[in-house]
Amino acid sequence: MPRLPETTESPNRPRPRPSTDSGPDSGTRTHARRASLVLAGTLLALVLAVVASVMFGVRVIGVTDALASLQGHADTAAQAAAYVRVPRTILAVLVGASLAVAGTVFQGVTRNPLADPGIFGVLAGASLAVVTGITFFGLARPFSTMAVAIVGSFLAATFVYAVGSLGRGGATPLKLALAGAATAAAISSLVSAIVLPRADVMDTFRFWQIGSVGGAQWPHLAAAAPLLLLGAGIAAYCAHGLNALALGDSLASGLGFHAARTRLLATIGAVILCGCATALAGPIAFIGLIVPHLMRVLVGTDHRVLLPACALGGAVVLTVADTVGRLIARPEELAVGILMPFLGAPLFIWIIRRTKIRELA
Known part of the structure; x- marks a missing residue:
């Protein structure tokens, strides 16, 4: 009678337990740990950037x-200067956090x-509204200026x-980008046409139109805080809806989200953030473009995590840029509105190459 082949494993030997680190749940946990580390690291970077500033x-x-x-x-001269x-x-x-969150929402x-x-063209629209309001209607109060910028x-x-x-x-991505670029150029020309004949307005807004955080005042920050919190709260509320919109309007509706309503509400939150930021510091470009792309690589596409990550990242980028602008031009300073394009333009070219512009048309 032929013998059965012997097994290489003893029946009394305990079989190895399946690893708890395998499967889809482990990937989710790994991603969550990575996102937590990125958020913690960005928060630490923000603390260091604030102290350096x-x-x-x-x-x-x-x-x-x-x-x-x-x-x-402010007991000593050094403390008073700081x-x-x-x-x-x-x-x-x-401003950095607001523009980064607004860009993510858009x-x-x-x-x-x-x-x-x-x-x-959203920043340009806010600039035109502020310049028009101050030139022709004499707006001077911070809250009214921010309201006009939001409109x-x-x-x-x-x-x-x-x-x-x-x-x-x-509305394809390429058509929206071209329409926005053309609108921003036209609005910028209109702003120049309004400001140039008025020497008093030109002197007042020449520094503001460049984009700078050098004119910060406590009353302006106090007036802006409720509006910024409102815009950020609306954006956070729409995080689930933005995740659904990424799947398409049909699937978003199937998941119980009203696509048009979600899109309108999220846009309102982003517009509030953009309008307030522009009224406070002038039009500062590229923050809302480069920060979401960098953070999306680090933490993924879930807006529940992406929005706070972009808020921290935008705050770090603009704070560091403002500090660098003060250091490289001492005893003068280089406004962040001038410095940011040097950083943003190469990254913008990289983004266009990465998204394969031919597929966007």
Whole structure:
């Protein structure tokens, strides 16, 4: 009688248990750990950027005096000098976070990787509204200026989307980008036509139109805080809807989301953030374009994580850019509105190459 082949494994030997680190759940946990590490690292980078912004400028201040000024102390000359930089630093954090979140929302709403408040003409619309209001209506109060900027941003966004939707195929990413670029150029020319004949307005807004956080004032920050919180809250509320919109309007409706309502509400939140940021610091481009792309590579496409990551990343980028602008041109300073294009333009070219522009048409 033939013998059965012997097994290489003893029946009494305990079989190895299946690894708990395999399967789809382990991938989800790994991604969650990575996102948590990125958020923690970006938050630490923001803390360091804030301290560096208070320390460095025309006069270099020690770490002890910088930390004391952040706590509200101004007992020595160094602490007093650092205390003056605190509102500027806070403004850089708020504006950078607002523009980055707004850019993320615009990219999610339009499903367009090239969407950006500057490219879509939203910043230019806010600038035109502010310049028009101050030139012809004498607006001077911070809250009224921000309200006018929000209205201008919304009108510009609506106009660009309407123009980009014309023709066959509707609002394709390439058509929206071209419509936004043309609208921004036309609005910039109109702003120049309004400002140039008025010497008083030209002197007042020449520095503001470049884009800078150097004119930060506590009353302006206090007036902007409720509006910025409102815009950020609306964007956070729409995070689930933005995830659904990424699947397409039909699938989003099947998941229980009203695509048009979600798109409108998210756009309102982004417009509020853009309008307030532009009223506070002037039109600063590329933050809303480059930060979402960089953070999307690090934390993924889930807007529940992407939005706070972009807020932290935008705050870091603008705060660091403002600090660098003060260091490379001492004793003068280089405004962030001038410095950001040097960083944003190469990354913009990389984004276009990465998204294969031919497939966007």
